[in-house]
Amino acid sequence: MRTKSRLLLGAALIMLLVGLPGIAGAVYMGFDNLALGNIDGNHLGTWPDGVTITSADASTYVADGNQLSWGWLTPFKVVTNEGFLVNNLMTLTFDTGRGYVAFFGGDAGNDLDHFVAKAYSAANVLLGTFDSGIFGGNPYSANNYMNDAAYAEFSFDTLKIKYVTIEAFSVQGGAGIVIDNLEFCRPDVVPLPPSVLLLGTGILGLVGLGWKRRKTS
DSSP states (O other): OHHHHHHHHHHHHHHHHHHHHHHHTEEEEOSTTSOSEEOTTSBOSSTTOOEEEEETTSOOEEEEHHHHHSOOSSSSEEEEOTTTTBTOOEEEEEEEEESEEEEEEEESSSSEEOEEEEEEOTTOOEEEEEEOOSEEOOOOOTTOOOOOEEEEEEEOSSSOEEEEEEEEOOSTTOOOEEEEEEEEEOTTOOOOOHHHHHHHHHHHHHHHHHHHHHHHO
């Protein structure tokens, strides 16, 4: 029994360690180091950023999240465009194919919101769609932090996401959304499927439970 537990523990640790490069290889952008103002068509910094953010009407800009939308995940900066992406398509274009892309789309005005994100290959093939559904409507908190957000995530076994489009839709006259906490993997990293990481942590939990029972018995 003890040998079996050791084997399970070893397998779990291997799964978690294999998954770590995919996590460590991610590029995170909170936009807080960018100057306020229009950025449409401009590369956001230098490598390892590797992304350009544009809008259909060339109005993409970095905004002060606290002033714009009662905060955000932090009271710092966000990216949006005129109309807060409502009927104004925003595109995240990567310099090379990516296997993992994720971001938060959040409330821009204490109302109901809805947005759709679509991931495409370099050949303009639709790879996946994220639909937030209708969310929001909660009152803002006293410290001006935004309460409502939806998390969009795309993950594939091979590096093939070239660009992602995001569009918001007006719900009962809602103001639209802002984008924050963009994350994507480096081009040399193939993300490990989340199910493998969950399996690894699950095995660790079972091993720990077995040890606890043995100790109490």
